[in-house]
Amino acid sequence: MYIDNENKKAKIGKINVYVRGNSVKLRFTYPKGTRETLSVATNTEAGWIKAIQTAQLINNDIELNQYDPSLAKYSVKRAAMLEVATKAPSLLDLWESYKLVSRERVAETTKKTHWYQYETNYLGDIFKKDASLLEIMNSDKFISYLLEKYKPATIKPIFSNCLMPSVNLAVKKGIIERNPYLDVELPKGVKSDIDCYSSEEVKLIIQSFYDSASDYYGTLIEFIALTGCRPEEAVALTANDIKTKGDRSYVKFSKAYSNRILLPHTKNRAIRLFPINDQLQTLIDFIDPSKNGGTKDVPSGLFFPSPKGKYITWNNVRNRHWIPIINKLIEQGKLDRYIKPYSLRHSAITRWLREAEFDIASVARLSGNSPKVIMDNYWKAKTGFDIPEL
Numbered sequence: 001m002y003i004d005n006e007n008k009k010a011k012i013g014k015i016n017v018y019v020r021g022n023s024v025k026l027r028f029t030y031p032k033g034t035r036e037t038l039s040v041a042t043n044t045e046a047g048w049i050k051a052i053q054t055a056q057l058i059n060n061d062i063e064l065n066q067y068d069p070s071l072a073k074y075s076v077k078r079a080a081m082l083e084v085a086t087k088a089p090s091l092l093d094l095w096e097s098y099k100l101v102s103r104e105r106v107a108e109t110t111k112k113t114h115w116y117q118y119e120t121n122y123l124g125d126i127f128k129k130d131a132s133l134l135e136i137m138n139s140d141k142f143i144s145y146l147l148e149k150y151k152p153a154t155i156k157p158i159f160s161n162c163l164m165p166s167v168n169l170a171v172k173k174g175i176i177e178r179n180p181y182l183d184v185e186l187p188k189g190v191k192s193d194i195d196c197y198s199s200e201e202v203k204l205i206i207q208s209f210y211d212s213a214s215d216y217y218g219t220l221i222e223f224i225a226l227t228g229c230r231p232e233e234a235v236a237l238t239a240n241d242i243k244t245k246g247d248r249s250y251v252k253f254s255k256a257y258s259n260r261i262l263l264p265h266t267k268n269r270a271i272r273l274f275p276i277n278d279q280l281q282t283l284i285d286f287i288d289p290s291k292n293g294g295t296k297d298v299p300s301g302l303f304f305p306s307p308k309g310k311y312i313t314w315n316n317v318r319n320r321h322w323i324p325i326i327n328k329l330i331e332q333g334k335l336d337r338y339i340k341p342y343s344l345r346h347s348a349i350t351r352w353l354r355e356a357e358f359d360i361a362s363v364a365r366l367s368g369n370s371p372k373v374i375m376d377n378y379w380k381a382k383t384g385f386d387i388p389e390l
Helices: 045-063 076-086 091-102 108-134 136-149 152-172 199-210 215-227 231-236 278-287 314-331 343-354 360-367 371-377
Strands: 002-004 009-012 015-020 023-029 035-042 242-245 248-253 256-258 261-263 272-275
Touching (some): 009 045, 015 045, 023 045, 035 045, 091 152, 108 152, 108 261, 136 152, 199 215, 199 314, 215 278, 215 314, 215 343, 231 256, 231 261, 343 360
Antiparallel strands (some): 002 009, 015 023, 023 035, 248 272
16 A cells, blocks of 8 residues: 555555546456446545545455445445436436437437427426426326327327337336336327318419518419429429429429428428429419529529528418418408418319319329328318219
């Protein structure tokens, strides 16, 4: 055993005591093959004395066969870490672990929407009110609390994108034995039929945009109505997305701008070519996207730049322009109900099925949906028709 107080070096039996940075550390190998490094104090005179005393305690315990392999007896910090490790993890703990391994592979839109809601409105809000609801054993109470605040349809995407993956990962790692949330069945909400405006009503809405202070967005509304594209796909279009094959021209839908992020793919990650007819060509010629210059934030040739030359934020179009115009038309008695602007897509798909009598496979290809989605949501039984005589 030796102690060099001047140079801050010491060896007590098997224990080396030394200074590293602002900490006094202990290093030893015990049991055989197990090397331990323990930070026990800050680099002060009092800290050095404490480290020597701790080294003597460990050495004595080794000699008396009373050594604590958890090191909790020798370090307040290690004792605290041990307490956390042995405590049943909460949803908050599991979520932090899940984020570390999933941050790179999860889509940015999922992180900006579902992750943000889960952290803020679920974990964060509940932690402030009653943290016990986040304990794994209280899964039933957790679900009951959420159902008092949200509809099942609101909860389900948060569960599938956040809660279930994080808990399943903990099971896979052996942190918990099983996922208790698998036993909790959310009530099934009543699925409402897709509603849309008629062709005449869509024409009225388009004209109302052109005739109002919102005329800047008239071309965007008309384009979505003619192509049935998703709004985020229209916002991302550039002049380079006009393609020619043989004697036909097409609009190529291959990307989307959603939640302030330009995604290199559409919602279902499929690329589709939409044929340009005379009406759509007239609109494209009027828009003339090639005249729109780019900036550091957006590419040149953007079809529908915002008034400031950036990407359009669709929520702003809906809240500041669509809602006031539709409400005004309702007040005037020209429309009988409010439907979200996404209905322009529904209206187009319904028009192709009912008025143009396109087959389901063709409508699926034009819209970027699967035939099953078309069958389940758009191809409804007709009502109000006369039965022909035999």
